[in-house]
Amino acid sequence: MTVRRILRVIAVIAAAAAAAAVIYVLYVVLTYSRIGDHLALQPAGTSRTAELPADGEFTAVTQNCGFGAYSPDFTFFMDGGKESWGKDRETVTGNIDRAVDTVLSFDPDFVLFQEVDFDSTRSYHIDQHAQISARFEGYSEAFAVNYHSAFLLYPFNRPHGASNSGILTLSRGAIGSAERRSLEISTGFSKFLDLDRCYSVSRIPVDNGKELVLYNVHMSAYGGSDKIRTSQMTQLFNDMKSEYENGSYCVCGGDFNHDFTGDSTILLGGEDVGGYGWAQPFPADLLPEGISRCVDYDDGELTATCRNCDVPYGPDCQTFILDGFLVSDNVKVRELHNVDTEFAYSDHNPVVLTFTLA
Numbered sequence: 584m585t586v587r588r589i590l591r592v593i594a595v596i597a598a599a600a601a602a603a604a605v606i607y608v609l610y611v612v613l614t615y616s617r618i619g620d621h622l623a624l625q626p627a628g629t630s631r632t633a634e635l636p637a638d639g640e641f642t643a644v645t646q647n648c649g650f651g652a653y654s655p656d657f658t659f660f661m662d663g664g665k666e667s668w669g670k671d672r673e674t675v676t677g678n679i680d681r682a683v684d685t686v687l688s689f690d691p692d693f694v695l696f697q698e699v700d701f702d703s704t705r706s707y708h709i710d711q712h713a714q715i716s717a718r719f720e721g722y723s724e725a726f727a728v729n730y731h732s733a734f735l736l737y738p739f740n741r742p743h744g745a746s747n748s749g750i751l752t753l754s755r756g757a758i759g760s761a762e763r764r765s766l767e768i769s770t771g772f773s774k775f776l777d778l779d780r781c782y783s784v785s786r787i788p789v790d791n792g793k794e795l796v797l798y799n800v801h802m803s804a805y806g807g808s809d810k811i812r813t814s815q816m817t818q819l820f821n822d823m824k825s826e827y828e829n830g831s832y833c834v835c836g837g838d839f840n841h842d843f844t845g846d847s848t849i850l851l852g853g854e855d856v857g858g859y860g861w862a863q864p865f866p867a868d869l870l871p872e873g874i875s876r877c878v879d880y881d882d883g884e885l886t887a888t889c890r891n892c893d894v895p896y897g898p899d900c901q902t903f904i905l906d907g908f909l910v911s912d913n914v915k916v917r918e919l920h921n922v923d924t925e926f927a928y929s930d931h932n933p934v935v936l937t938f939t940l941a
Contacts, residue, residue: 630723647931651675663893681928704744725761798835886921
């Protein structure tokens with residue numbers, strides 16, 4: 584009887600565990616949804632000027648914030664590391680503040696932030712959008728959500744939890760209108776782990792009757808494929824080409840999750856993409872006429888903009904150039920440099936672009 588009871592208890596526990604697993608999978612699947620394409624974004628904030636001067640010189644900065652978690656010693660479970668949350672609230676808040684301090688030091692006219700969390704388990708439900716916006720008085724803004732996951736139970740020792748995150752565009756010129764454009768993503772299981780990939784399009788009037796169109800991008804990494812990467816890039820490039828042909832000035836910045844120069848993985852770390860298959864070379868051959876990649880760095884040397892987070896930052900850490908800018912031919916680049924912060928507050932370094940309108 585004792586053996587029978589033990590076996591019965593084991594069977595009941597196994598059945599309960601199986602039922603719980605099924606319920607959880609159903610929860611993840613049934614709560615999954617994608618945000619619609621061509622979603623109008625409501626510009627907020629108060630800009631310093633209603634129209635940009637056509638003869639002005641402007642500075643744009645792109646910075647992936649890494650949801651405030653990535654101190655130099657932070658490693659991320661999806662990169663082969665250990666952590667799934669930021670160390671603590673103080674660290675997360677401090678890293679976001681340091682990112683803002685660095686960006687503001689360039690006195691930017693435009694800022695493109697990625698991985699800005701709000702109400703996420705991994706970042707202690709800190710509203711990083713509000714935290715950042717409070718520091719940019721005199722800027723107009725547009726915010727697009729690109730991550731809204733169910734509660735993820737992995738890793739089991741400290742589940743990643745529920746995530747809400749987005750891309751934030753800030754402008755000293757008034758954003759007249761803004762739109763969220765959805766990108767193709769994986770249709771397999773990896774879609775539950777990847778972001779709801781998109782880019783935002785912000786339109787800023789210029790005093791010559793034209794518009795500066797700002798694109799803020801965060802392309803696929805995890806779960807990507809050649810087909811998806813090509814689809815995402817083609818959509819973005821065609822969008823920029825259409826705007827340029829209509830007379831707009833186009834500037835696109837962000838985290839492309841591609842080896843932006845095509846060879847940075849080798850020149851910076853001595854390795855090809857064999858161990859980092861998501862960092863494929865940027866598909867420069869797909870760029871249409873009139874749109875170009877900004878890679879003529881002022882210092883003449885390559886400075887990494889991203890580190891792989893399987894190990895803490897140090898000599899053994901693989902680095903890349905993943906972040907940068909694209910411009911249309913009627914935008915003239917004056918200065919361009921990647922800023923070496925030694926990854927003090929994020930797994931990404933900022934990129935600074937100074938330009939004029941032609």
